[in-house]
Structures are given as structure tokens and as C-alpha cells.
Amino acid sequence: MTTRTKLEVVSTEAAPAAIGPYSQAIKLGGLVFTSGQIPLDASGVLVEGGIEEQAHQVFRNLKAVLEEAGASFGSVVKATVFMKDMNDFATVNGIYASYFGDHKPARSAVEVARLPKDVLVEIEVIASTDVE
Numbered sequence: 001m002t003t004r005t006k007l008e009v010v011s012t013e014a015a016p017a018a019i020g021p022y023s024q025a026i027k028l029g030g031l032v033f034t035s036g037q038i039p040l041d042a043s044g045v046l047v048e049g050g051i052e053e054q055a056h057q058v059f060r061n062l063k064a065v066l067e068e069a070g071a072s073f074g075s076v077v078k079a080t081v082f083m084k085d086m087n088d089f090a091t092v093n094g095i096y097a098s099y100f101g102d103h104k105p106a107r108s109a110v111e112v113a114r115l116p117k118d119v120l121v122e123i124e125v126i127a128s129t130d131v132e
Contacts, residue, residue: 005028005029007026007027007028008026008027008028009023009025009026009027010023010024010025010026010027010032010034010065010068010069011023011024011068012024012064012065012067012068013042014042014064014067014068015037015042015060015061015062015064015065015068016037016038016040016041016042016043016044016061017044018035019044019116022035023035024065024068025065025066025068025069027069027070027129030128030129030130031126031127031128031129032066032069032070032071032125032126032127032128032129033124033126034062034065034066034124034125034126034127035124036080036082036122036123036124037058037061037062037065037122037123037124038054038058038061038115038116038117038119038121038122039053039054039055039057039058039061039119039120039121040057040061040117041057042061042064046117046119050120051085051088051091051092051120051121052091052095054119054120054121055091055092055095055096055120055121056095058121058122058123059095059096059099059123062123062125063099066125066127069127069129070129071127071128071129071131072127073099073100073101073103074100074101074103074131075127075128075129075131076100076103076105076125076126076127077105077106077126077127077128078105078106078107078125078126079096079105079106079107079108079123079124079125079126080107080108080109080110080123080124080125081096081107081108081109081110081121081122081123082110082112082115082121082122082123083109083110083111083112083120083121084111084112084114084115084118084119084120084121085111085120086111088120088121089109092109092121093109105125
């Protein structure tokens, strides 16, 4: 008989609630798959400012969701960064590095035509709770 692993919904009030038919993250065994986080504060209000303010808010949201799932930036194995303008890459990259430190997960970074609520950046990650 095969043992099946149950999907767990991850939800925290420390990050904005999902604004559609999705979860902040899903945990499957030791893996955590976050939904793309955009720069809304925990109450769902878009942060004011440009790419720096928006990127920092995205990372605060990711941190809250990861912590709720029992993970951290140090346990991220893959990140995907969506930007409205690739000219913001250097700024986002610097902010990204400040949150990950010496840890360097696999990553993709792409420019997209449009993001939800016309934000400048959205980031999703995959993490493991089985990392030391």
C-alpha cells in the first residue's frame, strides 16, 4: 500500500491574504511552494514608493509565509523574480542579496508585460523544511 502525502495550506496574517482562488503557500512533505508575493502590506494595501520599497515589502511577505511554513530564506532552493522593467534588475538583485546573504538558491529573473495591481515586482520561491 502506498502512503500518500497530504497537501497543507499555509496561511499567515503577517502577509496579505490571497486575492484570488489560491493560497499564500502550499506545503507538500518537506517542500514549501509560495505563491507569488506582491508588495501589499499585511492588510492588503499596496506600499507607496518605487522598486526599492516594493521589493522590500515582497521580501517581508515571503519571510512571513516561509516562517509560517517552518522554512526560511536559508532553506529556499529556487526563486523566480518577475519584474515590470528589467532596468530594475540591479536594484532588485541588491535587495535580493541582502535577504539571502551567502545563500544562493537557483533563480530565474524575467521581465513581464504586466503584474497584478500593476506592481513593479513579484517573487515566488520553493523552500525545504528539511534543510539544516
